[in-house]
Structure formats: structure tokens, C-alpha cells
Amino acid sequence: MTLEKHQQWLKRFYERRGWYEYSPFVHANFLNxxxxxxxxxxxxxEIGRDHPGExxxxxxxxxxxxxxxxxxVLDQVVIISSKYEIDARSLLAASEAKLKERFDDEQ
Incomplete structure (x- = not known):
């Protein structure tokens, strides 16, 4: 599945469940x-849980x-993107462009 198709599917899924109506602020809290x-x-x-109840x-x-x-985590980022009508695929390009610009000497 492509990121674009997943974003479309996820939006429909969230709409059916009534979760899409929550604001980006609420979804940011879900992301947290x-x-x-x-x-x-x-x-x-990495270090284990060492919890007596587990x-x-x-x-x-x-x-x-x-x-x-x-x-x-990815789904919440994708949903927040959708709420702002941002194609999730553009996030990949934006990330790469920012890092290339910031660390120009390391390309």
C-alpha cells in the first residue's frame, strides 16, 4: 500500500468511527x-521493563x-496531515529537502 492510499483509507476509517471530527489539537495529543x-x-x-506485574x-x-x-505514531501524523489537507507523501520530500539544505556539506 502506498502512503497516499493509506492516508485516504485512514481518513475514511476515522470518519466512519467519528474520530476524524476531532481537531488537529486533539490528534496532536493522541500523537503524544x-x-x-x-x-x-x-x-x-533496549533495557527491559523489569516489572513484577508483567x-x-x-x-x-x-x-x-x-x-x-x-x-x-505514523497514523496520527498522517491524520494530522489530512486535517490540514497536506498530502502525506509531501512530508517525505519536505524532510529530505530540509536535511539536504541544513547539512549541505554532507550530501
């Missing part, structure tokens, strides 16, 4: 929540959780 969950997933892989997860489970949390 998902970023925290991503940080927790990375911590579990079973030790397998490497496969840890990686699966990491992928899920990365996808959740």
Missing part, C-alpha cells in the same frame, strides 16, 4: 500518547509491539 507508548516499546527492547516478553512479541506503536 502514541509517542509515549512507542518510547515504552523501545525501552522494553511476564517477560519474547523478542518476537517485543518487535511486534514496536511495529504496532510505530504504526500508531
Amino acid at each position: 500518547e502514541e509517542t509515549g507508548e512507542l518510547a515504552r516499546a523501545i525501552r522494553a527492547i 511476564d517477560k516478553a519474547s523478542v518476537t512479541a517485543l518487535r511486534s509491539n514496536l511495529e504496532e506503536e510505530l504504526a500508531d
Whole structure:
């Protein structure tokens, strides 16, 4: 699936669930929540959780959780882009252009 098709699909999905009506400000807060969950997933892989109420997860489970949390973060970025009528693909080009300009000597 392309990023463009995913953005279209995700927007329709969120509209059907009534989630798209939330403002970009609310979605930015959802993004913060998902970023925290991503940080927790990375911590579990890098240094472990060592939590008495949790079973030790397998490497496969840890990686699966990491992928899920990365996808959740991506989806919030894509939804916020959609709310401002920004094609998510343009974010890739904007990122590359900014880094090339900023670190011109390293190209």
C-alpha cells in the first residue's frame, strides 16, 4: 500500500468511527500518547521493563509491539496531515529537502 492510499483509507476509517471530527489539537495529543507508548516499546527492547506485574516478553512479541506503536505514531501524523489537507507523501520530500539544505556539506 502506498502512503497516499493509506492516508485516504485512514481518513475514511476515522470518519466512519467519528474520530476524524476531532481537531488537529486533539490528534496532536493522541500523537503524544502514541509517542509515549512507542518510547515504552523501545525501552522494553533496549533495557527491559523489569516489572513484577508483567511476564517477560519474547523478542518476537517485543518487535511486534514496536511495529504496532510505530504504526500508531505514523497514523496520527498522517491524520494530522489530512486535517490540514497536506498530502502525506509531501512530508517525505519536505524532510529530505530540509536535511539536504541544513547539512549541505554532507550530501
